[in-house]
Amino acid sequence: MTDARDSPPAWVPVEHRWFGLDRRTFRPALIVLVISLLLVYGWQAVDAAIPWHNEIKAGDVLDLGGGATAVPPVGWQLESGTLVGATPAESPTSLDVLLASGGATIELRGAAFNGTAAAFLDQAERADGDDDRPAVDGSRGTVTTEAGLVGVAQSSTSPGGDRLDAAFKTATGTSQAVAAAPALLVRVRTAPGQFEQHSDEVSALLRSITPEVDQ
Amino acid sequence: MTGAALSPAGQAQRAAIQQSGWGQPFRFFQPHNLAFWVYVLGVGGGALSMVRYFGSGAGLYRPALAGGVLLFGIYLVPWLLLLRSQNRYTKQPAGLLATGFFWGGIAATFWIALPANTALLEIWTKVGGTSFAANWGAGLTAPINEEWGKALGLVLLIGLAPRLVRSAYDGFIIGAFIGLGFEVFEDVLYVFNGAVQSFGVDEAGTSLQLFLVRGASGIVSHALFSAIFCAGLMWILGRVPGERNVLRGVLTMLLAMVFHFTWDDVTGLGAGSVLVIVLPFVLAPIELAALFYVLRHAARQERVWTRELLEPEVETGAIDPALLDAVSGLRRDRKRYRKQLHSRRRSRHLIEAASDLAHEIAVADGAETRRVAHARAELTRLREAA
Numbered sequence: 001m002t003d004a005r006d007s008p009p010a011w012v013p014v015e016h017r018w019f020g021l022d023r024r025t026f027r028p029a030l031i032v033l034v035i036s037l038l039l040v041y042g043w044q045a046v047d048a049a050i051p052w053h054n055e056i057k058a059g060d061v062l063d064l065g066g067g068a069t070a071v072p073p074v075g076w077q078l079e080s081g082t083l084v085g086a087t088p089a090e091s092p093t094s095l096d097v098l099l100a101s102g103g104a105t106i107e108l109r110g111a112a113f114n115g116t117a118a119a120f121l122d123q124a125e126r127a128d129g130d131d132d133r134p135a136v137d138g139s140r141g142t143v144t145t146e147a148g149l150v151g152v153a154q155s156s157t158s159p160g161g162d163r164l165d166a167a168f169k170t171a172t173g174t175s176q177a178v179a180a181a182p183a184l185l186v187r188v189r190t191a192p193g194q195f196e197q198h199s200d201e202v203s204a205l206l207r208s209i210t211p212e213v214d215q
Numbered sequence: 216m217t218g219a220a221l222s223p224a225g226q227a228q229r230a231a232i233q234q235s236g237w238g239q240p241f242r243f244f245q246p247h248n249l250a251f252w253v254y255v256l257g258v259g260g261g262a263l264s265m266v267r268y269f270g271s272g273a274g275l276y277r278p279a280l281a282g283g284v285l286l287f288g289i290y291l292v293p294w295l296l297l298l299r300s301q302n303r304y305t306k307q308p309a310g311l312l313a314t315g316f317f318w319g320g321i322a323a324t325f326w327i328a329l330p331a332n333t334a335l336l337e338i339w340t341k342v343g344g345t346s347f348a349a350n351w352g353a354g355l356t357a358p359i360n361e362e363w364g365k366a367l368g369l370v371l372l373i374g375l376a377p378r379l380v381r382s383a384y385d386g387f388i389i390g391a392f393i394g395l396g397f398e399v400f401e402d403v404l405y406v407f408n409g410a411v412q413s414f415g416v417d418e419a420g421t422s423l424q425l426f427l428v429r430g431a432s433g434i435v436s437h438a439l440f441s442a443i444f445c446a447g448l449m450w451i452l453g454r455v456p457g458e459r460n461v462l463r464g465v466l467t468m469l470l471a472m473v474f475h476f477t478w479d480d481v482t483g484l485g486a487g488s489v490l491v492i493v494l495p496f497v498l499a500p501i502e503l504a505a506l507f508y509v510l511r512h513a514a515r516q517e518r519v520w521t522r523e524l525l526e527p528e529v530e531t532g533a534i535d536p537a538l539l540d541a542v543s544g545l546r547r548d549r550k551r552y553r554k555q556l557h558s559r560r561r562s563r564h565l566i567e568a569a570s571d572l573a574h575e576i577a578v579a580d581g582a583e584t585r586r587v588a589h590a591r592a593e594l595t596r597l598r599e600a601a
Binding site: 009010012020021022025026027028029030031032033035036039040043044046047050051052053054078079080081082083086087088089093094096109111112113120123124126127129185 | 240246248249250252253256257272274275327330331334335337340341344346349350360363364367371373374411413415416417482483486
């Protein structure tokens, strides 16, 4: 008589076979499978079941890091980012703010960039280079905020949706100071033909952006 | 050979071989084993997710990705040497450890943690607001998704090699390798994300900066958390007679999760003060002390097995009691033996040769083979070469 240790490596006793598999291996395998699926899809299901209730209220101001701020449109959901006065304070070079309302999103991203706002917009468009869907681009325009920041904006429309990208350097003053300041990219995305519906809110947000405060 | 013909030391040796599973080969390809297919699903799913993730910006961010792979590939080498030196007593086969490493790096990171963390972080943002999520979200997410995601690799390895994965020490070593895999692949992911965040500006500089920060903080990171967590899981599972200790297991796993929480939420714990910089330096020695405490307790059963395996060799004169203490003991026992011999090199050689002999005895299932005789002769040669 031989014990299990002496049996050939892949030998499965007949009473343990099930469609070519060894039933004795089911327990650990199924435990792993169930827990994995719960982690991957369970959280997603819970997330989908919970609605957003982080609405921007009148008077709220977004922290863009380094003292720079922007006034977000009232009623939009703040999905990422910090309001002025809350912690932790944002860093202007790793800023990632996301506002959403009815299928439209406004994303504000900060980065370290030495150069002009126009050069930064070129770099951001290169980084978006994988999006090769056909689109009709508008001409580049200048955006000036109430605080005197001068940015560059580019809009486009495609069957996938309408988009507007606006780039700023978050400083005013000498050209050297502006070139060395962190860059800010505002990305607006809406469903096709829906940009007009949000254009006033987007314009108000762009005009409200203030520069960094000298520390 | 029957049990009745064996001396008490021989019977204990036989029992140690049976219980430890030492000497058993590890076969990865087991189409009859459902654990094999779940492993393939996890790593396959993770690999697909990884290709999709990196592929989206492979053109512009190639320098950062290549830099990350190169830098963290080099970073991996001293880690592997360190963990190899800890894989003592009843050593785990390299194939089994590699299987764990790739589960940690590909399945746990890209199949489980990436989607699970995204969803849970969003849940915390919805429930507590963006400020709460920024302060505490990472620490309330990663210890759950990532520690369990990694530990599932250990459970699969139990399914793939039930005789090889037995003690808390096995859990400790395998957990460390799974954690190391997770750590290195996640670091490359961070380098890629850093390049995306900076829109591809100065990718080399960003990669190097992230390498320095993640490399330094990685000393007390996933490898440590998983080693502790998986040792705790093995205490709960109790796969060796007398080793089950549910309370100790649960507390050990919670300890690993608390360490992971503090690692992720230093900003929240430091409340924006100087503590943010000081805390990691305060926590690191505590975490390392806990690691060695768990290691010492987890190794207890393995030390007993090693002693029982080699005890009959004391009777044959191949091993003396001091060497037996050193090869089956803790660091302090090896240090004492080194002092006794007045030679670091000689003591290292003798301990390694004794370990070789134990391995050959286990592979031969206690029988006398040519390789056992050779390992014994090597030991004798080294002892006589004083």
